[in-house]
Amino acid sequence: MSVVRALCGGGTSLNLSSQRIKDVPKCVSRLTKLSVLLLNNNSISRLPAELLSLRQLAELNLGNNDLEEVPAVLGHLDALKKLYLFSNQITVVPPEVIGGFWLFCMINAKLEVFSAVEADIRVSGGLENLVVLNLNHNHIQRLPPEIKSLTKLQHLSVLDNKLEEVPVEIGHLASLSEINLTSNKLSQLPQQLYQCKELTKLYAARNKLTSLPEVGIHFFLTVVRNWVGRFASYFGKTELVARFVLQEDRKRFSLIHRMLPHYPSLAALLACGSCCAVCLGPFLTTWLECVHFIRLKKDMKMKTLLTVPVRALLCSYKCFNREGHSYYGVATR
Structure with a gap:
C-alpha cells in the first residue's frame, strides 16, 4: 500500500522498513523523484538493478537486513548523501562500488559486468556525494583504498567489525569530521589521519592500539579530549594519552603546552x-x-x-x- 500511495501521489519519501520483505518491489523504480527510501529491518539480500532509475535518491537505509555484500547498484546512485548498511552480513566493501570504476550496462533488465572494450557501456559515478556512511555491525576486514574518492564524506562509522587496518588513503577525506572505529582489531592508526583537518571526533575504543599517530596539534588534542572524556572506563588507552599530554604540558615551548588553554574542559580534567x-x-x-x-x-x-x-x-x-x-x-x- 505504501508503494501504491507513493506511485499515485508522486511522493519523494518511501518507508518500507519492518515489512518482513525479502525483495524490493521492482515498481519502486518508477518513483523516479524519490529522495528518501527506508528499507531497514527486513530480510533483503539483494537489490534489483531497476533501482538505477532513482537518480535523485539522497538517503537509503538498508540497516538490519541480510546483505552479504554492498550491492553493486549503489555505485550508480551518485546523488546519495546518506547510506546506512549497519547490521548486515557484509564482509567486503567492493572498490568498484565506492570508487565507481566498474563499467555496467543494462541487458534484459539485469545488471551485467563488461570489460572496457564492450559496446554500450557507461561509467558509474560512484558515491562521490556521500556525506554519511554507516557500516556498523558487519564483518568487514578492510576498507578499500578507493575510499579516497568520497571527498564529501563527513561521518564514517565502522563500529563492531573486523578491521585490522585503516587505509592511508583516509587522509584524502578533507571533509571528514567524525570517524567511529570502536570494537575492531586495529593495532595502529595511519599517520595520514592528520591530513583530515576537519576531524573533531575519533572513537577507537576496544581495539589493540598501543600508540597514537604523530598528528597535528588540533587533531591530537581533539582525540585526547574524546578518549579521556568519553572512554574513561577504558583505563589503559585513556591513561596513555593523558600521561603524554601531561608530560608535554611540562615543556614550556611545546605545542601542547601552548594550545591546552584553548581547551578549558580538557585542561580542567588534566588538572586532577x-x-x-x-x-x-x-x-x-x-x-x-x-x-x-x-x-x-x-x-x-x-x-x-x-x-x-x-x-x-x-x-x-x-x-x-x-x-x-x-x-x-x-x-x-
Missing part, C-alpha cells in the same frame, strides 16, 4: 592529575597507592620519636618494583 613518587612522572588516574614511613625526629626535625605513615602515589608496578625506594604496598600478579 598527580605525580609519581618514584619517577616523578605525571599521570591522570591513580594506579597504585602506597605508603612510606616518616620518622618525625629525623626527617622533620621534631622532638617526638613517633613514626607515621604517609600516603604515596605511584604511576606503575614498574616503579613499585624498582629498587632503592621505601614505598610499601601490595603487588599482585
Whole structure:
C-alpha cells in the first residue's frame, strides 16, 4: 500500500522498513523523484538493478537486513548523501562500488559486468556525494583504498567489525569530521589521519592500539579530549594519552603546552592529575597507592620519636618494583 500511495501521489519519501520483505518491489523504480527510501529491518539480500532509475535518491537505509555484500547498484546512485548498511552480513566493501570504476550496462533488465572494450557501456559515478556512511555491525576486514574518492564524506562509522587496518588513503577525506572505529582489531592508526583537518571526533575504543599517530596539534588534542572524556572506563588507552599530554604540558615551548588553554574542559580534567613518587612522572588516574614511613625526629626535625605513615602515589608496578625506594604496598600478579 505504501508503494501504491507513493506511485499515485508522486511522493519523494518511501518507508518500507519492518515489512518482513525479502525483495524490493521492482515498481519502486518508477518513483523516479524519490529522495528518501527506508528499507531497514527486513530480510533483503539483494537489490534489483531497476533501482538505477532513482537518480535523485539522497538517503537509503538498508540497516538490519541480510546483505552479504554492498550491492553493486549503489555505485550508480551518485546523488546519495546518506547510506546506512549497519547490521548486515557484509564482509567486503567492493572498490568498484565506492570508487565507481566498474563499467555496467543494462541487458534484459539485469545488471551485467563488461570489460572496457564492450559496446554500450557507461561509467558509474560512484558515491562521490556521500556525506554519511554507516557500516556498523558487519564483518568487514578492510576498507578499500578507493575510499579516497568520497571527498564529501563527513561521518564514517565502522563500529563492531573486523578491521585490522585503516587505509592511508583516509587522509584524502578533507571533509571528514567524525570517524567511529570502536570494537575492531586495529593495532595502529595511519599517520595520514592528520591530513583530515576537519576531524573533531575519533572513537577507537576496544581495539589493540598501543600508540597514537604523530598528528597535528588540533587533531591530537581533539582525540585526547574524546578518549579521556568519553572512554574513561577504558583505563589503559585513556591513561596513555593523558600521561603524554601531561608530560608535554611540562615543556614550556611545546605545542601542547601552548594550545591546552584553548581547551578549558580538557585542561580542567588534566588538572586532577598527580605525580609519581618514584619517577616523578605525571599521570591522570591513580594506579597504585602506597605508603612510606616518616620518622618525625629525623626527617622533620621534631622532638617526638613517633613514626607515621604517609600516603604515596605511584604511576606503575614498574616503579613499585624498582629498587632503592621505601614505598610499601601490595603487588599482585
